[in-house]
Amino acid sequence: MKEPVKVALLGCGNVGAEVVRLLHEQADDLTARIGAPIEIVGVAVRRLGRDRGGLPVDSSIFTTDALGLVKRDDVDVVVEVVGGIEPARTWLVEALSAGKSVVTANKALLAEDGGTLHDAAARGSADLYYEAAVAGAIPLLRPLRESLHGDRITRVTGIVNGTTNFILSSMDATGAGFGEALEEATTLGYAEADPTADVEGFDAAAKAAILASLAFHTRVGAADVYREGITEVSAADVASAKAMGCTIKLLCIATRTGDGGVSVRVHPAMIPRTHPLAGVGDAFNAVFVEAEAAGQLMFYGRGAGGAPTASAVLGDLVAVARNRLAKTRAASESAYADLPVRSMGEVRTRYHISLDVADRAGVLAAVAGVFAKHDVSIATVNQSGRGNDAILVIVTHSAPDAALAATVEELRSLDIVRSIASVLRVEGE
Amino acid sequence: MKEPVKVALLGCGNVGAEVVRLLHEQADDLTARIGAPIEIVGVAVRRLGRDRGGLPVDSSIFTTDALGLVKRDDVDVVVEVVGGIEPARTWLVEALSAGKSVVTANKALLAEDGGTLHDAAARGSADLYYEAAVAGAIPLLRPLRESLHGDRITRVTGIVNGTTNFILSSMDATGAGFGEALEEATTLGYAEADPTADVEGFDAAAKAAILASLAFHTRVGAADVYREGITEVSAADVASAKAMGCTIKLLCIATRTGDGGVSVRVHPAMIPRTHPLAGVGDAFNAVFVEAEAAGQLMFYGRGAGGAPTASAVLGDLVAVARNRLAKTRAASESAYADLPVRSMGEVRTRYHISLDVADRAGVLAAVAGVFAKHDVSIATVNQSGRGNDAILVIVTHSAPDAALAATVEELRSLDIVRSIASVLRVEGE
Numbered sequence: 001m002k003e004p005v006k007v008a009l010l011g012c013g014n015v016g017a018e019v020v021r022l023l024h025e026q027a028d029d030l031t032a033r034i035g036a037p038i039e040i041v042g043v044a045v046r047r048l049g050r051d052r053g054g055l056p057v058d059s060s061i062f063t064t065d066a067l068g069l070v071k072r073d074d075v076d077v078v079v080e081v082v083g084g085i086e087p088a089r090t091w092l093v094e095a096l097s098a099g100k101s102v103v104t105a106n107k108a109l110l111a112e113d114g115g116t117l118h119d120a121a122a123r124g125s126a127d128l129y130y131e132a133a134v135a136g137a138i139p140l141l142r143p144l145r146e147s148l149h150g151d152r153i154t155r156v157t158g159i160v161n162g163t164t165n166f167i168l169s170s171m172d173a174t175g176a177g178f179g180e181a182l183e184e185a186t187t188l189g190y191a192e193a194d195p196t197a198d199v200e201g202f203d204a205a206a207k208a209a210i211l212a213s214l215a216f217h218t219r220v221g222a223a224d225v226y227r228e229g230i231t232e233v234s235a236a237d238v239a240s241a242k243a244m245g246c247t248i249k250l251l252c253i254a255t256r257t258g259d260g261g262v263s264v265r266v267h268p269a270m271i272p273r274t275h276p277l278a279g280v281g282d283a284f285n286a287v288f289v290e291a292e293a294a295g296q297l298m299f300y301g302r303g304a305g306g307a308p309t310a311s312a313v314l315g316d317l318v319a320v321a322r323n324r325l326a327k328t329r330a331a332s333e334s335a336y337a338d339l340p341v342r343s344m345g346e347v348r349t350r351y352h353i354s355l356d357v358a359d360r361a362g363v364l365a366a367v368a369g370v371f372a373k374h375d376v377s378i379a380t381v382n383q384s385g386r387g388n389d390a391i392l393v394i395v396t397h398s399a400p401d402a403a404l405a406a407t408v409e410e411l412r413s414l415d416i417v418r419s420i421a422s423v424l425r426v427e428g429e
Numbered sequence: 430m431k432e433p434v435k436v437a438l439l440g441c442g443n444v445g446a447e448v449v450r451l452l453h454e455q456a457d458d459l460t461a462r463i464g465a466p467i468e469i470v471g472v473a474v475r476r477l478g479r480d481r482g483g484l485p486v487d488s489s490i491f492t493t494d495a496l497g498l499v500k501r502d503d504v505d506v507v508v509e510v511v512g513g514i515e516p517a518r519t520w521l522v523e524a525l526s527a528g529k530s531v532v533t534a535n536k537a538l539l540a541e542d543g544g545t546l547h548d549a550a551a552r553g554s555a556d557l558y559y560e561a562a563v564a565g566a567i568p569l570l571r572p573l574r575e576s577l578h579g580d581r582i583t584r585v586t587g588i589v590n591g592t593t594n595f596i597l598s599s600m601d602a603t604g605a606g607f608g609e610a611l612e613e614a615t616t617l618g619y620a621e622a623d624p625t626a627d628v629e630g631f632d633a634a635a636k637a638a639i640l641a642s643l644a645f646h647t648r649v650g651a652a653d654v655y656r657e658g659i660t661e662v663s664a665a666d667v668a669s670a671k672a673m674g675c676t677i678k679l680l681c682i683a684t685r686t687g688d689g690g691v692s693v694r695v696h697p698a699m700i701p702r703t704h705p706l707a708g709v710g711d712a713f714n715a716v717f718v719e720a721e722a723a724g725q726l727m728f729y730g731r732g733a734g735g736a737p738t739a740s741a742v743l744g745d746l747v748a749v750a751r752n753r754l755a756k757t758r759a760a761s762e763s764a765y766a767d768l769p770v771r772s773m774g775e776v777r778t779r780y781h782i783s784l785d786v787a788d789r790a791g792v793l794a795a796v797a798g799v800f801a802k803h804d805v806s807i808a809t810v811n812q813s814g815r816g817n818d819a820i821l822v823i824v825t826h827s828a829p830d831a832a833l834a835a836t837v838e839e840l841r842s843l844d845i846v847r848s849i850a851s852v853l854r855v856e857g858e
Contacts, residue, residue: 022722026581032765033578033646131576137723139568139576147560147568149462150743152455217462276729279708293451293740294566297730300705301723311722314579328757336461 002036005321008075010044010066010091011082015105015132017055018310019079019317024056030314034321042069044082070095077320079313080104081132085112096120096128101320101329103313105132111206111222114213118333127329129316134207135160135285137308138301139315144214144289145331151291153215155255157428160207162283162303163198164230164250166190168268169281172247177235190283200229201250204266208252211287212264215254217337220264225252226344228267237268240354240393240422246270247278251427255347261340263347270352271428278428345402350379350429352395353408354422359390363416367392370414374407375399389418395426431465434750437504438472439495439520440511444534444561445472446484447739448508448746453485459743463750471498473511499524506749508742509533510561514541525549525557530749530758532742534561540635540651543642547762556758558745563636564589564714566737567730568744573643573718574760580720582644584684586856589636591712591732592627593659593679595619597697598710601676606664619712629658630679633695637681640716641693644683646766649693654681655773657696666697669783669822669851675699676707680856684776690769692776699781700857707857774831779808779858781824782837783851788819792845796821799843803836804828818847824855 009016023030023038031037040057044066052059063069070078070091078095080102082088088109092102097120104110110117110133121128131141135158144153159165163185170181182199185191197203205225212220230250241248249271254264271278276298280286285303290296302308323329357363364383371378377397384391396404411417438445452459452467460466469486473495481488492498499507499520507524511517512535521531521538526549533539539546539562550557560570564587573582588594592614599610611628614620626632634654641649659679670677678700683693700707705727709715714732719725731737752758786792793812800807806826813820825833840846 018722022579026579029581029646029766030579033763137580137720138726139572142571142576143568146748147571147744148740149747150451150455150459150745151566151740152458217458276708279705291566291740293447293736293743295731295734295737297567297728299726299728301726305724307722308724311577311580311720314722315576316579318578319575322760326757328755331751334462337458 002325004037004039005034005324006039006041006074006076007317008042008044008069008072008078009040010078010080012043012045012052013081014306015081015309015313016043017052018306019081019313020055020057022310022314030318034318035325036321038317038321041074042072044069066091067094075100076324077101077103077317079317080106081313082106083108085109089113089116092117093120096126097124099124099126101127101324103129103316103320105130105309105313107133107203107206107210111209114210114221115219122332125329127320127323129320129330131316132309132312134210135287135299136301136303136305137311138285138287138299138303140287140299141214143299144211148289148291148294151293153289153291155253155290156211156215156287157277158211158252158285158287159249159277159280160252160285160287160303161198161204161250162285163191163195164204165280165285166283167199168230168233168248168250171233171235171238175235175238178231178233199231201227201266204250204252208254208264208266211252212254212262213335216256216262216339217334218262218339219335220262220341224264224341226265226267230268233268234422237422237424240352241270241424244270244352246272248424249277253427257342257347261342263342263344265344265347267425269425269427275428345400347401348398349401349404350396350398350426351404351408352422352424352426353420355392355394355411355420356418357390357392358416358418359385359388363390364392366414366416367411370410371396371407374403376403376407391421431754433466433468434463434753435468435470435503435505436746437498437501437507438469439507439509441472441474441481442510443735444510444738444742446481447735448510448742449484449486451739451743459747463747464754465750467746467750470503471501473498495520496523504529505753506530506532506746508746509535510742511535512537514538518542518545521546522549525555526553528553528555530556530753532558532745532749534559534738534742536562536632536635536639540638543639543650544648551761554758556749556752558749558759560745561738561741563639564716564728565730565732565734566740567714567716567728567732569716569728570643572728573640577718577720577723580722582718582720584682584719585640585644585716586706587640587681587714587716588678588706588709589681589714589716589732590627590633590679591714592620592624593633594709594714595712596628597659597662597677597679600662600664600667604664604667607660607662628660630656630695633679633681637683637693637695640681641683641691642764645685645691645768646763647691647768648764649691649770653693653770655694655696659697662697663851666851666853669781670699670853673699673781675701677853678706682856686771686776690771692771692773694773694776696854698854698856704857774829776830777827778830778833779825779827779855780833780837781851781853781855782849784821784823784840784849785847786819786821787845787847788814788817792819793821795843795845796840799839800825800836803832805832805836
């Protein structure tokens, strides 16, 4: 039997504890798959002495000195499930530079400063794996990073945040408003006490940056991602979408632009109910990938939770352990293409706009004139009367997002427009 | 710039030609991703001098001597897209034993005699990749082979044959019978002139064997797979399924059995319309994977066609080329578990049975008595009158398939049973 592969585990919350449990339960299988046993030699935690619910590791290996643990000579692999930028970055850079393999679920750090980690991995000739950082247990990064490397990915469209998908699915099913649906999600444990990272789209934006980097062989950071959350999505928006045969999802969309660049964005959008992503309910995640030769692919599964995330961590752990035994490493970061990231204003999108207008002659002409002025072409118009008012529902052809935003702004200032009931981007057609 | 990685291409039909075209079109990207260019040094074909539609390779590299090409000292990687058992097996064993990496789409050979290929790969310390053999462009084998290696897969349920899925989708949509739907599929190019391999389930069974081998770390061959095609699926079956809120799909199902074994089977089955696989229409493929920690995952995409299959071949080609440059190889076959494969009779399934019976006293008691005799528990019964006859629709609880089959056999012999209108297994509940 070969020497064990020695692992330092940083963090022992929900995911970390599940990693420990699975490593113990599946020890024989993992040893057979790797060719050597895995041994946890240290677990870094914030506070010692907490009740860890009978985890199958000796309590003597717990420590509060994460950096000291990372630096130990007998550590081969560092598994980080703490999250956040610092001190995680310091620990991982230390590990990678010293040639220790890293498995991390830290999407925020990868999106904020993935380049620093990749550079350290290159310096230390170390493996950096992070399947658990995006869409939990769904094997997504390895397919993008390897299986599709002979193809040209043109677009990635994903539902990558379970909390917001739960809220939007619930609004769609019950007609509830955002506040009520959020409350339900919090009660059921789908939303955290402070839901900002989820509902404002920060979590999805970090994942979008990671996906885009892999898909387009280009470093894309969180700051490059246009981001809109779901807090402004109203029951009226949901009703408008329904009337169009659509549903509203918080999408992350990474796409090649016509001019040799890429754009990466996160925002709520209407998609047709016939689109494969429309059926992704509850807290599930799914990512739709379009590639030139492969065509349309979809990956679906649980995006969060202790066990699914731990499954992804362990898959990576098996891979890096095998690489160490074979004295090799995975292909390093592929960022050769270095494509320019376009701003949201330049991206071509389609809008669905629902207006309350005065019901009198000349109104449609005035509204249409605003679209024409901004060079936005109208695809469909529906007008329905309501007393002295009328509802105008307009769907545009695709146009630069800045032109669409300016159109809405100018409509808002028209006397004859009493209110703008709903503005949503339309995707997936 | 590093020396090119030299490739021998065996076969230049639909997929082969697409591989050549994509290698040419994406040469710069592939070189950047691999770190060295790919060069096709020879193409083995059955007949020289055919018009190849202006493929971007010098016609002088075409040869009819595939074995001679494989043996050339300057060949690093062999790509095989010919199919069939022989002579492909001889070529690939020759290549692998000599340490040349192999990328193949040959599902029949892998399912029939994959062990011989894996053994040759181990002997020659060579890479054997075959993503294109199952579900075309859907990255499926790499996730099973790597991403989920830290988890315990309990069940794989797949729609892995596009032709039969097209036929069944069409029967479901139009109410047509099998013959009519097959004719349409042939006209549209979804079915071959001799559709036996597809409609009798041979193609799906080969893929099921490959998936089960990877999922359960056990060598499973085509002969281990229970197989039923779709030629007996009638318009009445489709109507019965509809009445139950179900649709009929040709499923491959690989599952752990309660007693430490595995079972692998291909047969038509009713699944609820709410199941994620129910929405997989046309010629698309999808594979649903259940694992202990990861939960439910689904992979969806195009299962066949020149370009999607070539995308999978190229992804593998990039991987094996990188491995060669790094002087390493992928993890070899994982078959350590060596679980026993159970026969179909032992597998627990559920049946939906629709009977035409005489409408008189004692009929239900007689029918129920047959189920009880075989120890098969009934879940639901629906009886509806029709003149002197009645229709009895029975859905069972799960029971050994042999007991269910024996029950149907005995029902058939009862005087009061005028005919058995439909018998289908029920899955996915």
